[in-house]
Amino acid sequence: MSGDQTKAREKASGYRYVVLAMLVLAYTFNFLDRQILGILAKPIKDEFGLTDAQFGLMGGLAFALLYTTLAIPIAWLADRFSRVWIMTGALTLWSGFTALCGVVGSFGQLFLARMGVGIGEAGGVAPAYSLIADYFPKHQRARALAAYAFGIPLGTAAGTLVGGLLAVHYGWRTAFIVVGLLGVLLAPVFRLVVRDPPRGGADRAPGEPPPIPAPAAPLGQVTRLLAAKPSFWLLSLGAASSSVCGYGVAAWLPSFFMRSLGLTLSQTAWYYSGIAFLGGVVGIWLGGVMADKLGAKSKAGYPLTPAVAFLISVPCFLLAMNSGALVGDLGGQAALAVAFVIFLVPTGLNLAWLGPITAAVQHLAPAPMRTTASALFLLINNLLGIAVGLYYFGKVSDLLKPVFGAESLRWAIYTGMGFYLLAAALFFLASRRLERDWVD
Numbered sequence: 001m002s003g004d005q006t007k008a009r010e011k012a013s014g015y016r017y018v019v020l021a022m023l024v025l026a027y028t029f030n031f032l033d034r035q036i037l038g039i040l041a042k043p044i045k046d047e048f049g050l051t052d053a054q055f056g057l058m059g060g061l062a063f064a065l066l067y068t069t070l071a072i073p074i075a076w077l078a079d080r081f082s083r084v085w086i087m088t089g090a091l092t093l094w095s096g097f098t099a100l101c102g103v104v105g106s107f108g109q110l111f112l113a114r115m116g117v118g119i120g121e122a123g124g125v126a127p128a129y130s131l132i133a134d135y136f137p138k139h140q141r142a143r144a145l146a147a148y149a150f151g152i153p154l155g156t157a158a159g160t161l162v163g164g165l166l167a168v169h170y171g172w173r174t175a176f177i178v179v180g181l182l183g184v185l186l187a188p189v190f191r192l193v194v195r196d197p198p199r200g201g202a203d204r205a206p207g208e209p210p211p212i213p214a215p216a217a218p219l220g221q222v223t224r225l226l227a228a229k230p231s232f233w234l235l236s237l238g239a240a241s242s243s244v245c246g247y248g249v250a251a252w253l254p255s256f257f258m259r260s261l262g263l264t265l266s267q268t269a270w271y272y273s274g275i276a277f278l279g280g281v282v283g284i285w286l287g288g289v290m291a292d293k294l295g296a297k298s299k300a301g302y303p304l305t306p307a308v309a310f311l312i313s314v315p316c317f318l319l320a321m322n323s324g325a326l327v328g329d330l331g332g333q334a335a336l337a338v339a340f341v342i343f344l345v346p347t348g349l350n351l352a353w354l355g356p357i358t359a360a361v362q363h364l365a366p367a368p369m370r371t372t373a374s375a376l377f378l379l380i381n382n383l384l385g386i387a388v389g390l391y392y393f394g395k396v397s398d399l400l401k402p403v404f405g406a407e408s409l410r411w412a413i414y415t416g417m418g419f420y421l422l423a424a425a426l427f428f429l430a431s432r433r434l435e436r437d438w439v440d
Helices: 005-011 015-039 043-049 054-077 083-101 107-121 126-135 138-148 151-172 172-193 219-227 230-260 265-297 301-321 324-330 330-350 353-362 367-431
Strands: none
Touching: 005 367, 015 054, 015 126, 015 151, 015 172, 015 230, 043 054, 043 107, 043 172, 043 219, 043 230, 054 083, 054 107, 054 126, 054 230, 054 367, 083 107, 083 126, 083 172, 083 219, 083 230, 107 138, 126 138, 126 353, 138 353, 151 172, 151 230, 151 265, 172 353, 219 230, 219 301, 219 367, 230 265, 230 301, 230 353, 230 367, 265 301, 265 330, 265 353, 301 353, 301 367, 324 353, 353 367
């Protein structure tokens, strides 16, 4: 049996879902190692004497600076060489640096270790987008990419719960070491299970011969192609606007729960991990399913799905943060229960963009350019989202502290809701241009 026949048999037997499961697992560790910092904020700040702004700078800029810039050359390599080997090396690298975070002796050393995590994670996402596009046909890609994005709530929940409980019982350093070493052990398993498919193979109709591999395009050619498409800028900046608030809120909500709701570190670990998991998984999946259905009728359905979701999520989020006013004299436990239920709604809605928008970006460039196109999209999204988001909320919290005291973080989060409204507006504009910029 030829290599192409073997790959066809593997796809027919459901092998592509095995690949998707491995990619989700790797992405879970990607976000676990990224988001664990949020639940560990208090013990780290206490040990090193950091302000909210300093912590936001470390969690945002330290990670995003090399994560976003190195993603471009790594994607260039991934369009030419094995995407699986690149992801295996990336998983090993970011996990190793996560473990190293547990043995640092100063704020400066932790800053550098988080930069190392960013270096590794630069090779973890764009190649995965490209692999999924080559394993799943067009009409299933938004759902497949939404399923891949399950790694975000799974990783956030796992990082919050495991990191928080380990920190309570063994210290924050042990939390970093344990989750980092688990990722290192996963890397060889990932390499053994996942295979690199032919590029563009899922784009052909049933019965067509396998595509002749096209040479990878130079970076300048990909950049010029995307730069000339207004929908690329609108999708990228819309995603970046949502990520400023998304990444920032995800990192600072554990601190908000402890400061404003009076939860302990252990209680926060259970409370927020439940919100991130339940709300995130449902919201991401529904976003992908809705986009595939609406996108089959009109390409505008891809950006319109998250645009509407953001408009609904903002008042829901503000309502959740003020749930105490809804329950009156019923007490703190009732307020926590009400807040938990209401937080599920905006948590899901704010992640509904992942499947639709990443699927749309895959169709703004032909198959040989997809990894690089994804990296350019992620450059804009993450450089603004991660670097600005975590620092923004920390800095605004420090600025508002003389006025609002312990509630300054609450008011900082209020101001960030404007980024979701901006994202909705940009996605509405993208819906009017996407049909003309689409590549089948």
